Amino acid sequence: MVPLAPTTEVPLVEMRDISIAFGGIRAVDDASIDLYPGEVVALLGHNGAGKSTLIKILSGAYKRDSGAILVNGAEVAINSPRDAKQYGIETIYQTLALADNVDAAANLFLGRELMTSWGTLDDVAMEAEARKVMGRLNPRFQRFKDPVARLSGGQRQSVAIARAILFNARILIMDEPTAALGPQETAQVGELVKQLKSEGIGIFLISHDIHDVFDLADRVCVMKNGQVVGTAKTTDVTQDEVLGMIILGKCPPGAIPGPGAMKAAA
Amino acid sequence: MTDITTTPVDRARASELGPFARFLKATELDVRMLGMLAALAIIWVGLHFLSGGLFLTPRNLWNLSVQSASVAIMATGMVLVIVTRNIDLSVGSILGFSGMVMGVMQAQWLPQYLGIPLGSHWLWIIALCSGLIVGTAIGALQGYVIAYMGVPAFIVTLGGLLIWRGGAWWLTSGQTVAPMDETYRLMGGGPEGSIGATWSWIVAVIACLGVIWLLRSARTQRKRFHFPLRPVWAEVFLGAVACLVILGAVLVANSYGWPIGIVRRYAQENGITLPEGGLFIAHGIAIPVLMAVAVGIVMTFLTRRTRFGRYVFAIGGNPEAAALAGIATRWVTMKIFMLMGLLAAIGAAISSARLNASTNALGTLDELLVIAAAVIGGTSLAGGAGTVLGAMLGALLMQSLQSGMVLLGIDTPLQNIIVGFVLVLAVWLDTMYRKRV
Ligand SMILES: Nc1ncnc2c1ncn2[C@@H]1O[C@H](COP(=O)(O)OP(=O)(O)OP(=O)(O)O)[C@@H](O)[C@H]1O
Numbered sequence: 001m002v003p004l005a006p007t008t009e010v011p012l013v014e015m016r017d018i019s020i021a022f023g024g025i026r027a028v029d030d031a032s033i034d035l036y037p038g039e040v041v042a043l044l045g046h047n048g049a050g051k052s053t054l055i056k057i058l059s060g061a062y063k064r065d066s067g068a069i070l071v072n073g074a075e076v077a078i079n080s081p082r083d084a085k086q087y088g089i090e091t092i093y094q095t096l097a098l099a100d101n102v103d104a105a106a107n108l109f110l111g112r113e114l115m116t117s118w119g120t121l122d123d124v125a126m127e128a129e130a131r132k133v134m135g136r137l138n139p140r141f142q143r144f145k146d147p148v149a150r151l152s153g154g155q156r157q158s159v160a161i162a163r164a165i166l167f168n169a170r171i172l173i174m175d176e177p178t179a180a181l182g183p184q185e186t187a188q189v190g191e192l193v194k195q196l197k198s199e200g201i202g203i204f205l206i207s208h209d210i211h212d213v214f215d216l217a218d219r220v221c222v223m224k225n226g227q228v229v230g231t232a233k234t235t236d237v238t239q240d241e242v243l244g245m246i247i248l249g250k251c252p253p254g255a256i257p258g259p260g261a262m263k264a265a266a
Numbered sequence: 267m268t269d270i271t272t273t274p275v276d277r278a279r280a281s282e283l284g285p286f287a288r289f290l291k292a293t294e295l296d297v298r299m300l301g302m303l304a305a306l307a308i309i310w311v312g313l314h315f316l317s318g319g320l321f322l323t324p325r326n327l328w329n330l331s332v333q334s335a336s337v338a339i340m341a342t343g344m345v346l347v348i349v350t351r352n353i354d355l356s357v358g359s360i361l362g363f364s365g366m367v368m369g370v371m372q373a374q375w376l377p378q379y380l381g382i383p384l385g386s387h388w389l390w391i392i393a394l395c396s397g398l399i400v401g402t403a404i405g406a407l408q409g410y411v412i413a414y415m416g417v418p419a420f421i422v423t424l425g426g427l428l429i430w431r432g433g434a435w436w437l438t439s440g441q442t443v444a445p446m447d448e449t450y451r452l453m454g455g456g457p458e459g460s461i462g463a464t465w466s467w468i469v470a471v472i473a474c475l476g477v478i479w480l481l482r483s484a485r486t487q488r489k490r491f492h493f494p495l496r497p498v499w500a501e502v503f504l505g506a507v508a509c510l511v512i513l514g515a516v517l518v519a520n521s522y523g524w525p526i527g528i529v530r531r532y533a534q535e536n537g538i539t540l541p542e543g544g545l546f547i548a549h550g551i552a553i554p555v556l557m558a559v560a561v562g563i564v565m566t567f568l569t570r571r572t573r574f575g576r577y578v579f580a581i582g583g584n585p586e587a588a589a590l591a592g593i594a595t596r597w598v599t600m601k602i603f604m605l606m607g608l609l610a611a612i613g614a615a616i617s618s619a620r621l622n623a624s625t626n627a628l629g630t631l632d633e634l635l636v637i638a639a640a641v642i643g644g645t646s647l648a649g650g651a652g653t654v655l656g657a658m659l660g661a662l663l664m665q666s667l668q669s670g671m672v673l674l675g676i677d678t679p680l681q682n683i684i685v686g687f688v689l690v691l692a693v694w695l696d697t698m699y700r701k702r703v
């Protein structure tokens with residue numbers, strides 16, 4: 001397959017021929033996808049197409065049945081969320097994956113707590129960091145003492161996003177990050193994506209909002225029934241063509257077809 | 267364009283606060299905990315009047331504190347178990363088994379097989395340590411089956427309830443082991459197993475200084491990061507109340523004198539001539555109570571200030587999220603059950619020392635008291651919520667009811683009926699309260 005980005009560069013991450021089945025369902029079937037530094041790749045597809053499952057394999061939440069994951073050109077073993085984080089892969093899950101009964105700061109640092117020199121939790125330092133990063137994302141947010149169960153859907157989403165950007169990710173996975181956000185907060189996340197991109201971070205963005213995708217993404221990758229229909233630069237295809245890929249699995253001339261592309265000539 | 271540089275704070279308009287609500291907000295006190303203290307106060311005063319003034323006496327309160335110690339210690343561990351949506355039905359049997367191990371060790375095995383003479387310090391040290399190790403090992407075994415083999419905690423510990431009770435019987439073919447080592451017996455309380463007036467006051471002063479130090483260091487920490495602070499009057503109020511409670515408790519413990527018979531024997535042994543009107547020797551704080559307080563402090567520290575505690579609550583709130591955050595959830599679960607086993611063994615040491623014997627029935631039905639204490643103390647069976655202090659107060663509340671009913675001469679069946687009602691009532695009130703918050 002010919003890479004779309006400059007060939008001299010090694011992809012930040014590459015997933016090759018990934019498959020996973022749950023019981024009899026092939027949730028992801030022979031899918032390949034790559035991502036370059038400073039690039040935003042949007043993953044599109046109907047509900048149940050396998051987008052979340054594919055990226056959960058990258059984030060270490062699921063173990064693939066077959067296929068390989070390469071980071072900076074070298075094959076890596078990602079068997080747990082901890083492994084993924086070690087490679088700088090941070091994830092905003094569609095379900096947010098927050099511990100509802102502890103506060104925002106505790107969630108941001110879950111699994112990577114700041115400790116005092118006595119070896120105890122440094123809650124004040126964590127709250128201070130939390131205030132900083134939340135200020136960047138959602139300056140109205142003030143409820144640092146409440147368990148996140150008491151926050152609104154959008155506030156919870158802000159916490160999940162803050163957690164992903166707190167630890168200097170190199171690869172960021174965003175699974176419908178703005179589904180619950182208001183217009184102002186959505187715009188803020190858009191700005192954030194652009195800023196992170198300019199810092200050289202690679203981003204997988206899953207979204208159903210095709211306008212957002214064309215605004216933010218460099219490439220789109222469309223999935224259908226667990227297979228990749230095709231991959232295209234956003235400059236090479238129209239929004240209608242992408243919709244055709246999502247709904248019919250029809251791969252337009254501007255895109256590189258994948259295993260899931262409709263076989264008969266259109 | 268509207269001015270977006272001044273970002274308004276994102277919250278609903280604060281409702282008007284009454285004086286009591288303002289007081290709560292300033293002191294950051296937990297309403298639920300206050301409710302429990304109020305319930306405890308009502309029960310105490312009620313029993314005092316019903317018993318014709320027998321309940322709120324130094325003697326009764328001191329006994330109450332000793333009787334609550336073992337269950338209170340185990341309840342602190344049950345909090346962690348229940349917070350992670352598990353249950354441990356085997357604590358009473360683990361208590362029985364490890365108590366039996368400690369008993370046979372000091373009374374039979376060590377003197378007979380290792381030739382350690384009776385009265386040697388090694389006797390109680392080795393016996394105690396082996397009991398604690400056995401308790402922890404049982405917890406580890408059960409925790410492993412629960413966490414790594416995926417058998418539900420309810421089933422594993424139900425099995426444990428039968429297995430360890432049966433195991434305890436096997437150790438001595440059902441025979442009671444007695445007496446216990448002299449030093450070992452100090453863990454059971456009694457006139458000897460108490461630290462006396464002077465040491466009690468020293469402990470009280472250290473505790474008060476500790477409270478003040480905690481409040482101050484929390485304040486300086488928050489100042490360092492310019493976080494909102496509690497008003498000074500609220501800090502002073504909290505510190506003063508805590509110190510008064512500590513000093514009051516010690517005053518009560520120091521007002522309970524040794525029984526005349528023991529004073530007379532003590533005087534004879536030490537060559538003191540008894541003055542006219544007798545000699546007053548105060549009990550002071552009982553050693554099992556000190557142990558319970560120490561366990562409470564350690565467990566509070568563990569749950570609030572360490573990674574382990576944070577993970578326990580995160581797992582309780584959302585196990586999947588905890589796993590996705592990279593927490594080794596199974597290992598944490600196994601550690602919780604190990605801790606529970608260790609605490610049950612500490613409870614065993616106290617119970618067997620108090621009884622001056624290890625019997626096959628030691629700790630029977632304790633699992634129910636422990637679970638009830640944790641639940642009355644605000645531990646949610648849905649997981650994710652609970653406090654160590656609450657569970658210990660829950661244990662005290664249960665024990666108050668039971669000793670009170672004994673004082674009133676109520677028959678055992680009726681006692682059980684009342685305790686059963688109180689348990690359901692307490693959890694119902696808690697459910698109502700949680701719905702409103
Ligand atoms: N843990 C699981 N166990 C069994 N089946 C699963 C599991 N996770 C996903 N699936 C199945 O795999 C398929 C792909 O699901 P996935 O969540 O990846 O879809 P998606 O593309 O993210 O959809 P959406 O847009 O609705 O988020 C679905 O058919 C789903 O039912």
Ligand SMILES: [Mg+2]
Pocket residue numbers: 051052053094175
């Ligand atoms: Mg999804």
